[in-house]
Amino acid sequence: xxxxxxxxxxxxxxxxxxxxxxxxxxxxxxxxxxxxxxxxxxxxxxxxxxxxxxxxxxxxxxxxxxxxxxxxxxxxxxxxxxxxxxxxxxxxxxxxxxxxxxxxxxxxxxxxxxxxxxxxxxxxxxxxxxxxxxxxxxxxxxxxxxxxxxxxxxxxxxxxxxxxxxxxxxxxxxxxxxxxxxxxxxxxxxxxxxxxxxxxxxxxxxxxxxxxxxxxxxxxxxxxxxxxxxxxxxxxxxxxxxxxxxxxxxxxxxxxxxxxxxxxxxxxxxxxxxxxxxxxxxxxxxxxxxxxxxxxxxxxxxxxxxxxxxxxxxxxxxxxxxxxxxxxxxxxxxxxxxxxxxxxxxxxxxxxxxxxxxxxxxxxxxxxxxxxxxxxxxxxxxxxxxxxxxxxxxxxxxxxxxxxxxxxxxxxxxxxxxxxxxxxxxxxxxxxxxxxxxxxxxxxxxxxxxxxxxxxxxxxxxxxxxxxxxxxxxxxxxxxxxxxxxxxxxx
Ligand SMILES: [Zn+2]
Numbered sequence: 001x002x003x004x005x006x007x008x009x010x011x012x013x014x015x016x017x018x019x020x021x022x023x024x025x026x027x028x029x030x031x032x033x034x035x036x037x038x039x040x041x042x043x044x045x046x047x048x049x050x051x052x053x054x055x056x057x058x059x060x061x062x063x064x065x066x067x068x069x070x071x072x073x074x075x076x077x078x079x080x081x082x083x084x085x086x087x088x089x090x091x092x093x094x095x096x097x098x099x100x101x102x103x104x105x106x107x108x109x110x111x112x113x114x115x116x117x118x119x120x121x122x123x124x125x126x127x128x129x130x131x132x133x134x135x136x137x138x139x140x141x142x143x144x145x146x147x148x149x150x151x152x153x154x155x156x157x158x159x160x161x162x163x164x165x166x167x168x169x170x171x172x173x174x175x176x177x178x179x180x181x182x183x184x185x186x187x188x189x190x191x192x193x194x195x196x197x198x199x200x201x202x203x204x205x206x207x208x209x210x211x212x213x214x215x216x217x218x219x220x221x222x223x224x225x226x227x228x229x230x231x232x233x234x235x236x237x238x239x240x241x242x243x244x245x246x247x248x249x250x251x252x253x254x255x256x257x258x259x260x261x262x263x264x265x266x267x268x269x270x271x272x273x274x275x276x277x278x279x280x281x282x283x284x285x286x287x288x289x290x291x292x293x294x295x296x297x298x299x300x301x302x303x304x305x306x307x308x309x310x311x312x313x314x315x316x317x318x319x320x321x322x323x324x325x326x327x328x329x330x331x332x333x334x335x336x337x338x339x340x341x342x343x344x345x346x347x348x349x350x351x352x353x354x355x356x357x358x359x360x361x362x363x364x365x366x367x368x369x370x371x372x373x374x375x376x377x378x379x380x381x382x383x384x385x386x387x388x389x390x391x392x393x394x395x396x397x398x399x400x401x402x403x404x405x406x407x408x409x410x411x412x413x414x415x416x417x418x419x420x421x422x423x424x425x426x427x428x429x430x431x432x433x434x435x436x437x438x439x440x441x442x443x444x445x446x447x448x449x450x451x452x453x454x455x456x457x458x459x460x461x462x463x464x465x466x467x468x469x470x471x472x473x474x475x476x477x478x479x480x481x482x483x484x485x486x487x488x489x490x491x
Pocket of ligand 1: 334336340345347
């Protein structure tokens with residue numbers, strides 16, 4: 001998600017009229033010369049008669065963005081002595097040119113502005129990027145950006161550098177936070193799991209029949225998470241900017257379909273684009289119908305979940321996208337789903353086992369909280385007196401519990417490594433005799449770690465320092481499913 005500075009040089013030599021772009025032009029850059037030639041003519045400049053060579057340095061970096069149109073046009077104007085070049089070094093330029101000389105927005109303005117800032121220059125960007133850039137300089141006042149609506153205005157910036165057209169810090173409209181949480185009827189246990197997941201950064205699995213409201217629960221988690229910090233908000237804006245999408249304004253929520261490919265989830269393509277894991281950075285990634293995802297795709301999710309970034313290696317490039325998301329996975333207890341509601345499942349045990357075993361293994365190891373979601377009875381749904389809780393108050397508690405973990409151990413409880421958990425258990429001594437008893441029972445070390453981590457979060461959310469039996473008991477409630485040797489839920 002970093003932009004590289006590209007130097008655009010051009011040379012005009014005598015000879016038959018021709019234009020060559022060198023320096024690994026790919027995709028849109030190959031067609032750049034036609035757009036540039038037309039834009040120059042329609043803006044009242046002349047296109048040089050002769051052999052024009054344009055060089056894009058560094059030569060070993062493939063370049064594919066049409067944002068190079070503007071610097072290419074300016075470079076030609078400078079080398080054909082149609083504009084003065086003495087102030088050119090103060091700026092970086094981006095923008096795609098229309099045939100009429102209009103400047104059009106390209107993805108990644110925010111990333112370019114950050115790179116320009118680090119190079120101690122001013123970015124001149126298309127006017128269309130003003131909103132996005134205004135959002136950026138709201139947080140980073142020292143970043144210097146200017147906007148131009150056409151090639152002519154960009155040239156004017158070069159000619160009169162004392163009065164560039166600066167971008168004002170526009171207040172980006174942040175859409176109001178929705179309130180899914182209080183719209184969910186019943187589901188006390190699942191709602192408690194949401195609060196714990198939000199407070200401790202735990203991944204969550206919801207198991208329940210179709211129509212039990214799993215999607216709403218997943219959405220509600222994104223609302224419970226503490227608000228984005230300025231730094232996080234910029235990171236999210238940078239990811240969205242690189243795809244040309246508008247940043248969501250608060251915690252992102254992404255819901256890829258189960259037919260999604262690895263490229264759709266992790267990013268990819270000939271010109272690399274971030275996938276849903278990166279678009280869910282600092283937010284929630286919801287995988288509904290988890291067993292229907294291709295096993296290879298689920299397998300590829302392990303790296304991003306463990307490292308917080310998705311790396312693509314292709315011939316000629318290597319890209320790394322940030323993706324610290326919180327995973328909410330959901331599934332039906334049996335393969336027949338809709339036709340087998342609770343208590344009337346007619347699938348045979350072997351079918352159920354095969355279906356559930358599709359998700360066992362390393363991915364499931366990463367999910368600390370598992371909840372069985374029951375369908376809410378019709379009568380309860382229709383009852384009118386659902387108590388709404390004070391959501392602001394709950395968010396406050398969650399944010400405080402999260403802050404506590406960062407101060408104590410640098411990461412949320414959900415991100416503790418097995419070694420850290422073991423160390424914590426040792427340091428704390430086992431103040432809970434219950435946990436000691438459990439250790440002697442059938443639980444594996446892995447399960448014990450999960451129980452400990454969740455119990456830690458229960459205690460944090462209650463603002464208590466030591467882990468007591470009651471915290472452990474609550475943590476046990478979120479592993480009602482038997483995970484030893486795979487999933488074992490009776491539909
Ligand atoms: Zn069934």
